[in-house]
Amino acid sequence: MSPIVTLLTDFGTSDAYVGIMKGVLIGACRAITVIDLTHAIPAQNVLAGALTLRSAVGVFPPGTIHLAVVDPGVGTARRAIAVATAHAIFVGPDNGLLAPAVKHLGVTAVHAIENASLFRHPVSMTFHGRDVFAPVAGALAAGAPLDAVGPRTGQFVDLAIPEPTITRDRVDGCVIHVDHFGNLVTNIDSASLAGSTRFRGVVTLKGHRLDGVQTTYGSVAPGQAVAVIGSWGCVEIAISGGHAANSLGAGVGDAVTVEVA
Amino acid sequence: MSPIVTLLTDFGTSDAYVGIMKGVLIGACRAITVIDLTHAIPAQNVLAGALTLRSAVGVFPPGTIHLAVVDPGVGTARRAIAVATAHAIFVGPDNGLLAPAVKHLGVTAVHAIENASLFRHPVSMTFHGRDVFAPVAGALAAGAPLDAVGPRTGQFVDLAIPEPTITRDRVDGCVIHVDHFGNLVTNIDSASLAGSTRFRGVVTLKGHRLDGVQTTYGSVAPGQAVAVIGSWGCVEIAISGGHAANSLGAGVGDAVTVEVA
Amino acid sequence: MSPIVTLLTDFGTSDAYVGIMKGVLIGACRAITVIDLTHAIPAQNVLAGALTLRSAVGVFPPGTIHLAVVDPGVGTARRAIAVATAHAIFVGPDNGLLAPAVKHLGVTAVHAIENASLFRHPVSMTFHGRDVFAPVAGALAAGAPLDAVGPRTGQFVDLAIPEPTITRDRVDGCVIHVDHFGNLVTNIDSASLAGSTRFRGVVTLKGHRLDGVQTTYGSVAPGQAVAVIGSWGCVEIAISGGHAANSLGAGVGDAVTVEVA
Numbered sequence: 001m002s003p004i005v006t007l008l009t010d011f012g013t014s015d016a017y018v019g020i021m022k023g024v025l026i027g028a029c030r031a032i033t034v035i036d037l038t039h040a041i042p043a044q045n046v047l048a049g050a051l052t053l054r055s056a057v058g059v060f061p062p063g064t065i066h067l068a069v070v071d072p073g074v075g076t077a078r079r080a081i082a083v084a085t086a087h088a089i090f091v092g093p094d095n096g097l098l099a100p101a102v103k104h105l106g107v108t109a110v111h112a113i114e115n116a117s118l119f120r121h122p123v124s125m126t127f128h129g130r131d132v133f134a135p136v137a138g139a140l141a142a143g144a145p146l147d148a149v150g151p152r153t154g155q156f157v158d159l160a161i162p163e164p165t166i167t168r169d170r171v172d173g174c175v176i177h178v179d180h181f182g183n184l185v186t187n188i189d190s191a192s193l194a195g196s197t198r199f200r201g202v203v204t205l206k207g208h209r210l211d212g213v214q215t216t217y218g219s220v221a222p223g224q225a226v227a228v229i230g231s232w233g234c235v236e237i238a239i240s241g242g243h244a245a246n247s248l249g250a251g252v253g254d255a256v257t258v259e260v261a
Numbered sequence: 262m263s264p265i266v267t268l269l270t271d272f273g274t275s276d277a278y279v280g281i282m283k284g285v286l287i288g289a290c291r292a293i294t295v296i297d298l299t300h301a302i303p304a305q306n307v308l309a310g311a312l313t314l315r316s317a318v319g320v321f322p323p324g325t326i327h328l329a330v331v332d333p334g335v336g337t338a339r340r341a342i343a344v345a346t347a348h349a350i351f352v353g354p355d356n357g358l359l360a361p362a363v364k365h366l367g368v369t370a371v372h373a374i375e376n377a378s379l380f381r382h383p384v385s386m387t388f389h390g391r392d393v394f395a396p397v398a399g400a401l402a403a404g405a406p407l408d409a410v411g412p413r414t415g416q417f418v419d420l421a422i423p424e425p426t427i428t429r430d431r432v433d434g435c436v437i438h439v440d441h442f443g444n445l446v447t448n449i450d451s452a453s454l455a456g457s458t459r460f461r462g463v464v465t466l467k468g469h470r471l472d473g474v475q476t477t478y479g480s481v482a483p484g485q486a487v488a489v490i491g492s493w494g495c496v497e498i499a500i501s502g503g504h505a506a507n508s509l510g511a512g513v514g515d516a517v518t519v520e521v522a
Numbered sequence: 523m524s525p526i527v528t529l530l531t532d533f534g535t536s537d538a539y540v541g542i543m544k545g546v547l548i549g550a551c552r553a554i555t556v557i558d559l560t561h562a563i564p565a566q567n568v569l570a571g572a573l574t575l576r577s578a579v580g581v582f583p584p585g586t587i588h589l590a591v592v593d594p595g596v597g598t599a600r601r602a603i604a605v606a607t608a609h610a611i612f613v614g615p616d617n618g619l620l621a622p623a624v625k626h627l628g629v630t631a632v633h634a635i636e637n638a639s640l641f642r643h644p645v646s647m648t649f650h651g652r653d654v655f656a657p658v659a660g661a662l663a664a665g666a667p668l669d670a671v672g673p674r675t676g677q678f679v680d681l682a683i684p685e686p687t688i689t690r691d692r693v694d695g696c697v698i699h700v701d702h703f704g705n706l707v708t709n710i711d712s713a714s715l716a717g718s719t720r721f722r723g724v725v726t727l728k729g730h731r732l733d734g735v736q737t738t739y740g741s742v743a744p745g746q747a748v749a750v751i752g753s754w755g756c757v758e759i760a761i762s763g764g765h766a767a768n769s770l771g772a773g774v775g776d777a778v779t780v781e782v783a
Contacts, residue, residue, distance in 0.1 A: 004287060006280060006284070008277070011702060012703075013274070013558075013561075013562060013702075014560060014562035014701075014702050015701045015702050016530070016559040016560050016574050016577060016578035017701075017702070017753070018558075018560075019528060019530075019557055019558055019559035019560065019578055020577075020578050020581050020753075022557045023528070023557065023578070023581040023582040023583075024581050026526060026555065026557070026582075026583065027581065027582065030523050030524060030583070031524075033287065035283045035284065035287070036274075036279075036280055037277040037280035037281075038275060038276060038277050038279075040274060040275035043702070043703050043765070044763055052276065052277050053277075055277060056277035056281050056284070059281050059284040059285050059381075059391065060284040060287075060288065061284075061287065061288045061291070064284075072739075072763055073740055074738065074739065074740070075737060075738025075739060075740055075741075076738060076740040120581075124751070124753055125737045125738035125750065125751075126738060126739065126750055126751070126752050126753050126758070127753035130753065179275075179276045179278075180272060180278070180304070181273075215336060215386045216335065216336025216337060216386035216387060217333075218333075218334055218335070218336055218337040228386065229385070229387070230385075230387050231281075231387050231388035236387070241305055241333055243304070262552050263553075265548060267545070269538070269541075274535070294548065296541055296544045296548070297535075297541055298542075299535060299538050299541065300535075301536035313538050314538075316538060316542075317538035317541055317542050317545070320542050320545040320546050320549065320642075320652065321548075321549065322545075322549045322552070325545075440539075441533060441534030441536050441537050441539070441565070442534075476597060476647045477596065477597025477598060477647035477648060478596065478597060478648065479594075479595055479596070479597055479598040490647075491649075492539070492542075492646055492648050497648070502566055502594055504565070
């Protein structure tokens with residue numbers, strides 16, 4: 001079967017940087033299938049990249065290799081790592097980018113990427129996506145064992161991600177992502193609402209009060225704000241047929257509360 | 262041969278939504294080849310999606326599966342359908358999105374997508390691209406017969422698309438699309454001009470008068486407006502080396518007339 | 523092995539134009555692997571396309587076909603060409619777009635694309651990407667010899683690209699590209715600095731003086747400007763963690779000097 005490699009970067013698509021990485025990948029493994037997650041992570045925003053990566057990896061078949069590069073420390077002493085989970089392998093800088101996704105899937109091994117014989121030479125100090133990460137992911141896709149990339153290590157850099165505060169009658173969270181539609185994704189997952197009356201509670205955002213978590217965007221009239229459990233598995237605030245971030249003047253970091261009415 | 266699935270959505274590429282759909286597709290059919298048509302359909306603009314889909318499907322090999330999702334009614338009672346034409350299969354919401362393309366190619370069968378055993382569970386109320394449409398398209402790519410998705414049905418939701426008015430000495434149409442170059446694509450197709458002197462007529466748009474339908478953009482001097490038969494097979498108004506929509510202050514819906522001089 | 527075709531255009535991704543080209547390519551060669559370099563070359567900017575193409579082709583495996591379309595003269599008398607280098611084939615308009623890349627790799631043969639039996643008919647006057655270039659690249663991917671596209675020719679249109687002036691104690695160049703991160707890529711390559719003290723010289727841009735060519739972006743404090751040898755192999759001016767083009771008010775064409783302090 002064709003090995004699968006996903007790509008997530010902050011490289012944008014106006015340069016050839018992503019295409020160059022794919023050229024290196026296919027040079028290392030001609031049978032490879034590459035799937036773009038996104039290349040529009042805001043420049044050098046490790047947290048945004050980490051959250052988007054975590055939101056996506058659950059659907060891919062066993063054996064998928066996830067290659068992610070949001071790497072403000074390229075060329076400095078930051079490590080590069082390859083992380084195995086039960087069903088996938090992750091490759092990227094050791095700056096927290098991979099942490100939420102691999103913890104979500106369950107880490108089984110962490111290796112420091114140190115085997116320079118796998119790299120593309122000369123290794124630049126500015127584009128490890130091309131010279132380090134793509135060659136290593138390509139080698140893994142071609143069948144190299146994880147041991148080949150470098151020694152096993154016990155640790156990787158974790159990432160502080162905002163967690164909601166859950167009490168008996170309310171959940172205090174915040175917006176962690178604004179998507180293409182302007183929907184405001186929060187860190188309040190459905191589990192934190194389950195088994196309680198909180199699901200029917202009042203959702204509050206920047207003075208706007210929404211009446212409970214509804215089943216879908218169309219549960220309210222067009223132009224009305226609505227809270228739903230969105231595709232991230234979390235409370236998401238949308239405007240039916242509209243753009244919530246613009247209409248409500250809200251964005252990442254804004255507080256969201258769900259409380260019993 | 263590798264099954265081909267095309268994707269057209271209004272999801273944008275700043276989130277991982279498209280990548281997630283591809284993960285589901287390749288999970289259902291490892292040999293699949295996925296080709297993006299575009300993901301930049303304006304949010305929830307079914308007509309824009311339908312016209313772009315129709316403009317693209319003609320070039321694909323027999324057996325291609327076209328998966329399209331512009332779905333403001335996701336999670337509501339709107340149906341999902343799979344439509345067979347002589348050479349292709351279409352999968353998407355039953356909201357008119359598929360109608361112009363499948364009518365253009367000739368419908369041979371319509372099936373309601375109801376076989377939940379094909380879906381990804383739990384089925385969300387907000388992301389049927391991931392949970393319904395991609396799994397179904399992937400199953401079809403893997404060889405499932407169209408009957409497997411659900412019962413045959415006689416109908417699908419049609420879409421009112423603006424048609425030109427053709428008389429002996431003039432054609433009255435309108436702009437239906439503005440492309441990346443700023444070219445103004447109209448609904449006046451070349452057939453409506455053929456066999457008459459209308460081809461040499463005056464093309465009028467917002468008070469601008471253009472001298473006949475020319476053969477190519479370079480038929481006029483740089484910076485001049487020109488009407489040509491564009492790649493949609495329709496009259497298209499461009500600025501040679503420029504951006505007609507900006508320069509002429511025109512957009513979708515503006516009237517365009519071709520009349521004998 | 524699956525033939526590889528790369529694509530570079532100024533078509534953007536908001537229309538289905540790129541997807542249509544891929545449909546034609548896969549119709550001509552079902553085993554094809556298509557890799558996007560970028561479709562965000564500024565409209566009709568042949569120089570920008572040529573420089574980006576040149577920056578990318580070095581990493582692809584032998585036998586790769588590079589299909590590039592930035593084609594303001596589509597439909598006019600400009601020729602179409604296929605150019606062989608030692609390890610790759612290039613297909614595109616004969617307007618200089620291919621010139622820097624093929625000269626960089628070493629030209630072994632140039633053929634005029636004239637064999638209309640390979641084209642998609644009717645051939646439009648506005649979209650040779652679909653009707654001429656993709657069918658020809660697809661035929662080459664499927665194994666057609668270069669002779670099949672048309673007669674060998676001795677020439678192709680060259681492109682004037684800005685070259686730096688190198689003297690004993692200074693190099694005078696300019697910005698040739700602004701990338702997604704706002705980094706200012708110059709035409710001063712590392713070879714022009716090697717073997718001299720110029721590498722430790724002062725880099726000047728619009729009145730800003732930077733202290734030598736550093737090893738990486740992180741060699742300076744966040745928010746500080748830094749000159750490095752970037753991924754194009756040239757001097758590149760960046761703001762560590764920031765956007766140099768915006769912060770320094772600089773862009774393509776601005777003079778950059780490296781001089782001994």
